[in-house]
Amino acid sequence: MIIDLQNLRVWKNGQVICSVDALAVQPGERLLILGGNGSGKTTLLRLIAGLETEYTGRRAVQVDPGQCVYIHQRPYLFRGSVLSNVLFGLRARRFTKPAAEPLALNVLEQLGIGQLAQRSVSRLSGGEIRRVALARALVLQPRLFLLDEPLAEMDADGAAAVLQLLADMRQATILIASPTDLPAHPLADDYRSWELGGSIPIAGQSGEAANDSRSSGVIQNPNTDKRRTKYGRDS
């Protein structure tokens, strides 16, 4: 499996802000994480993305760092044009400009915002910002894709375009956090719903793994070491 979490607790200022007994995700799976406000959906995605460092329990994510992309609930676009944003990750991967630009423009086209390529990000609407952030991540063809409420502020056409693009990424494992079900759409059926707070058994082992992990106790993660979290938290 690509993600395996057991007895996981994410801490902030001495309080547990996200708690997962067991979650296993197979490669290529599509998972919809449901939960109300404050249930820890965002924290869970951030943990899987490696952005949360204070946790206890088992967190196994079998993917190279560059292969996992997380999109914030309210995405941040870097100053400059839409195109320069979509090119950012490709630049990080040392693509040359002639090689990267057609890829970027193609993704923008597929998301229905090809005409915005040269526009400054300061003149985009909320829905457009979301699509640009999606394009910026999609162009990297990540193996693991973590989306925090990607369809908020998006009209029906936009949501359908996004679902179609995600469906086309056959190789990718996709996790979507949302407070509500996905909009009615044939492609939304691909997603397995999972309520945060509950536990899902690992496929084929119906419930036993979850019990096992409970009895085995909490595995201390070295990342909870105070020095590690205080020094070198960011760069």
Place this chain on the structure above:
Amino acid sequence: MQLLWDGLQEAWHLVSTGDALVMAAAGRTLGISVLAVVLAGSIGLPLGTLLARRSFPGQALLVTLCRAGMALPTVFIGVVCYSIFSRRGVFGPLNLLYTPWVIVIGELMLALPIVVSLTHGAIQALDYRVSETAKTLGAGLLLRWRLYVSEARIGVSLGILTAFARCVTELGIAMMVGGNIAGRTRTLATATALETGKGEFGRGLAMGLILLLMALVVMLVMARFARQEET
């Protein structure tokens, strides 16, 4: 009031006739300040970013020292430079005293704390999503740091401008370690002090006004540059 008017007329006369001494002093002032600020920028931008993005023992102390360093009096830097570069000083054998180079070094000491402190502040104030987004998109350290400076451009360029403003108008360093030697180390500030000291208030005022004008032009050029960046 009459004095100010005389100064304005004299300044106009000096600029319009292209007075060789004044022009040379103006050029030297600009050259020394630009060089000092470029050096301060190439050290201060990475250092400020480092202080804003990494926690390590002594980091808070370094930030406090840099902030305190923004208030360094130029005469104090002048004395320190003098003691280092005078014949009996550590760098005495380099024979740099009373050359423009030692003024550059002194002004670098003046500019560096300003650039570091304001860069640190501007980058620390960035939205937390900037670094997270860059990381999740796979950006390496160099690309991330360039991104931080670019995202914090307003605060960072303000730091550079402030440093330049202090360097171009400073008197203490140029006077003490430059020596106000005509044709070699005379800057507009030391020339202003000299002319005023000689009782040539009009010329002194004129020099001061030219200095002011020069600082104003640089600020306007930078402001325009920053606006173009915006779009």
